[in-house]
Amino acid sequence: MPEPLNSPTVPLLVTTDLPPDTDLAEFGRVVADAVRTLTCEEGVSHEGFLRGGVFWLDPPRPGGPGAAPVAAGELRFAALIGHLSVPGMRATAREVAARARKVITRAVAARYGDLGSPAAVLAIRAEDVGERTPPSAVVVATGGAAAEPAVAEPAVAEPAVAEPAVAEPAVAEPAVAVRAYA
Secondary structure (H helix, E strand, O other), X not given: OOOOEXXXXXXXXXXXXXXXXXXXXXXXXXXXXXXOEEEOOOOOEEEOEEEEEEEEOOOOOOOOOOOOOOOOOOOEEEEEEEEXXXXXXXXXXXXXXXXXXXXXXXXXXXXXXXXXXXXXXXXXXXXXXXXXXXXXXXXXXXXXXXOOOOOOEEXXXXXXOOOOOOOOOOOOOOOOOOOEEO
16 A cells, blocks of 8 residues: 655546536636635544646537537536645645545536536556647636645556556557546
8 A cells, every 4th residue: 555645746637527518617626716715534624625627628619500409408528637736745646636536526506516527536647748738728726725736756557467568659549548547
């Protein structure tokens, strides 16, 4: 079992289906503000700070003359990729992601209602945050946090099974492909 980190910073991916007219900045604020307070196993609350980019994972449906109408209740797939810092908490990346998942899924459901499935919250590789966030992403951050903490000790999401080091072929991957570790 990985050793808990003091003041972990965890790279996260949050994805969910949303109504097509959703304001992405608002969705990002809902997610970022949900992690303002995270509670550890001992019941102690810690201030969390999430900074990331929000974007649509799927292309918009074409509109205009001759386009098929959007079906009532049709949803679009949105994502937030960023870093969650929790100063003072002693936890593994997996534990921080689990606590974040709980408060984020609750906040998204409270704001947008039952969308068919809960938001997915995954710890990802730190490299994926910069590599997979498109330039068009809307930047969001936790509001009301005292200050963005410095990255004291970046947490690396632990793979469920040890993987051998393998050179990856030089093939372009889609901008939104992300490797997640549960």
